Amino acid sequence: SGPAQEVVDEILAAGGEAIANNADVADWNQAEAMIQQAIETWGVLDGLICNAGFLRDRMLASMSEDEWDSVVRVHLKGHFAPARHAITHWRERAKQGEDVQARIVNTSSGAGLMGSIGQGNYAAAKAAIAQLTIQQASEWGRYGVLVNAIAPDARTRMTEGIFYSSDDVQEGAFDEKAPENVSPLVVWLASSECDVTGRTFEATGGQLNVCDGWQHGPVQSVGDRQITVEEISDLVHASIDSAPPPENVYGAQ
Known part of the structure; x- marks a missing residue:
């Protein structure tokens, strides 16, 4: 019973194959058992596809240790643990000479890419997932594994009633925040048709875009000598002034 089994029932009714697993994805042994269940x-x-998560929103100055740890655990370790056991399977196949064509789809967030007031734990975990995606893509491409991430803006069990409500959708109107608007991107990224890796894509109703991450900004140099403390301010501001302005943090005044 539960949401996982409901999805399984829908897939079976449509003629597909599916099984449910209610493991704690951030538990190392349970994550391994989940991967083995699929293989067996x-x-x-x-x-x-790594998509587990929940919210414990609070301003950082008031956040408890448990609110921080629990969110980072489920989101970040909950992405790494299943992937770590999956790569063992793919690496062994690749070393045996098999032409592996595997895919991982991680779930980041606009909060992780831009920041979000009142969601410091969630934003930090989602930012880490975006970087984990780049790291996995760089290290695991040799085994035939392509890794990308999505940063969806949609109504889910996690966001329903907090950011969006299905009651706000007018009958007959395009439901911009329906999760079905993001699903095609996930399907493509998880398929053999996908030919990109190490990228994060924002997606919402009827649109998507690739996200550019950290890049080296304009360099300010004093030549072949040590920079003095007195010079730092001018160099810092010259570099900032020459760089594109950062995106606003969600919710910032």
Whole structure:
């Protein structure tokens, strides 16, 4: 019973194959068992979509240790643990000479890319997931694994009633925040048609865009000598003035 089984029932009713797993994805052994369940059921693992998460929103100055730890654990470790066990499977196949074509789709967030007031724990975890995506893509491409991330803006069980409400959708109108608007991107990124890796894509109703991450900004140099403390301010501001302005943090005044 529960949401996972409801999805399984929908897939089975549509003629597909599916099984439910209610493991704690941030538990190392349970994550391993989940991956093994898929391999034992279908004989091979082709893709992994990491999407577990929840919110414990609070301003950083008032946030408890548990509110920080629990969110970072589920989001960040909950992405790494299943992927770590999946790569063991793919690496072994690749070393045996098999042409592995595997895919991982991680879930970041606009909060992680731009920041979000009152969501410091969530934003930090989601930013880390975006970087984890780049790291995995760089290290695991040699084994035939492509890794990308999505930063969806949609109504889910996590956001329903907090940011969006299905009651706000007018009958007959395009439901901009419906999760179905993001699903096609996930399907493509998880398929053999996907030919990109190490990128994060924002997606919402009827649109998507790739996100540019950290890049080296304009360099200010004093030549072949040590910079003095007195010079730092001018150099810092010259570099900032020459760089594109940063995006605003969500919710910032």
